[in-house]
Amino acid sequence: xxxxxxxxxxxxxxxxxxxxxxxxxxxxxxxxxxxxxxxxxxxxxxxxxxxxxxxxxxxxxxxxxxxxxxxxxxxxxxxxxxxxxxxxxxxxxxxxxxxxxxxxxxxxxxxxxxxxxxxxxxxxxxxxxxxxxxxxxxxxxxxxxxxxxxxxxxxxxxxxxxxxxxxxxxxxxxxxxxxxxxxxxxxxxxxxxxxxxxxxxxxxxxxxxxxxxxxxxxxxxxxxxxxxxxxxxxxxxxxxxxxxxxxxxxxxxxxxxxxxxxxxxxxxxxxxxxxxxxxxxxxxxxxxxxxxxxxxxxxxx
Numbered sequence: 001x002x003x004x005x006x007x008x009x010x011x012x013x014x015x016x017x018x019x020x021x022x023x024x025x026x027x028x029x030x031x032x033x034x035x036x037x038x039x040x041x042x043x044x045x046x047x048x049x050x051x052x053x054x055x056x057x058x059x060x061x062x063x064x065x066x067x068x069x070x071x072x073x074x075x076x077x078x079x080x081x082x083x084x085x086x087x088x089x090x091x092x093x094x095x096x097x098x099x100x101x102x103x104x105x106x107x108x109x110x111x112x113x114x115x116x117x118x119x120x121x122x123x124x125x126x127x128x129x130x131x132x133x134x135x136x137x138x139x140x141x142x143x144x145x146x147x148x149x150x151x152x153x154x155x156x157x158x159x160x161x162x163x164x165x166x167x168x169x170x171x172x173x174x175x176x177x178x179x180x181x182x183x184x185x186x187x188x189x190x191x192x193x194x195x196x197x198x199x200x201x202x203x204x205x206x207x208x209x210x211x212x213x214x215x216x217x218x219x220x221x222x223x224x225x226x227x228x229x230x231x232x233x234x235x236x237x238x239x240x241x242x243x244x245x246x247x248x249x250x251x252x253x254x255x256x257x258x259x260x261x262x263x264x265x266x267x268x269x270x271x272x273x274x275x276x277x278x279x280x281x282x283x284x285x286x287x288x289x290x291x292x293x294x295x296x297x298x299x300x301x
Contacts, residue, residue, distance in 0.1 A: 012122065068161070100152060162184075186223060215243055
């Protein structure tokens with residue numbers, strides 16, 4: 001972890017709060033015994049290094065590489081076995097940020113042509129104060145948005161390595177860790193480099209879904225299957241409302257009569273859907289906003 005930390009010029013990167021010089025310290029705190037520093041580090045990981053709605057900051061890709069290193073570190077939460085699960089959830093979010101599809105080549109070409117300009121914009125951004133950063137977002141040049149596209153591309157280029165680190169956890173002895181790994185694989189394996197692996201991964205995820213012993217785990221795995229283009233129709237008739245919703249929201253079922261019927265039935269009682277997983281929040285892939293957006297889009301069609 002120290003090697004990867006020192007390989008990065010963190011002072012030349014930024015996250016939600018400004019320069020990313022503080023990120024290595026916060027990540028290191030996840031392995032230490034200082035409880036207050038640990039809380040600050042965990043909060044920093046989720047609130048500073050990721051943008052809302054699955055978007056990347058320039059600090060996201062190098063942070064993701066360190067998070068992948070944390071997965072195997074015995075100093076990570078020796079008394080809290082859920083912490084590696086949280087790291088897998090973070091890698092899921094990075095996979096969402098990296099899901100550029102056909103835009104990757106376009107962004108790469110734009111960055112190549114404007115690289116000096118973007119470096120200069122970033123250098124100015126990390127050296128100014130909060131008011132100055134706010135003004136830079138409104139400068140009308142579009143350079144800030146292109147810097148963020150560049151950050152997403154950095155995540156895109158890192159995905160194959162993150163996927164390799166994630167795959168072993170599909171066979172973890174811990175059920176929840178297998179589920180979090182399935183979620184991460186569901187976003188990371190959408191990368192073009194993983195196309196040849198997808199059939200085998202879908203077979204593995206389908207077997208996991210059949211063996212899942214909780215509706216929460218099943219729903220999360222079903223969403224991963226849908227993300228990778230697998231057939232989620234068998235779960236449209238599941239007795240659990242959340243599982244049915246996750247099956248119906250598979251991208252390949254857009255316009256499918258049975259899937260749309262499931263969503264329309266759930267739309268009549270959104271509170272019931274929200275409570276369908278009890279005290280546990282819905283699967284990390286199915287945030288309420290994405291559910292409402294997809295549902296609205298299918299209604300309109």
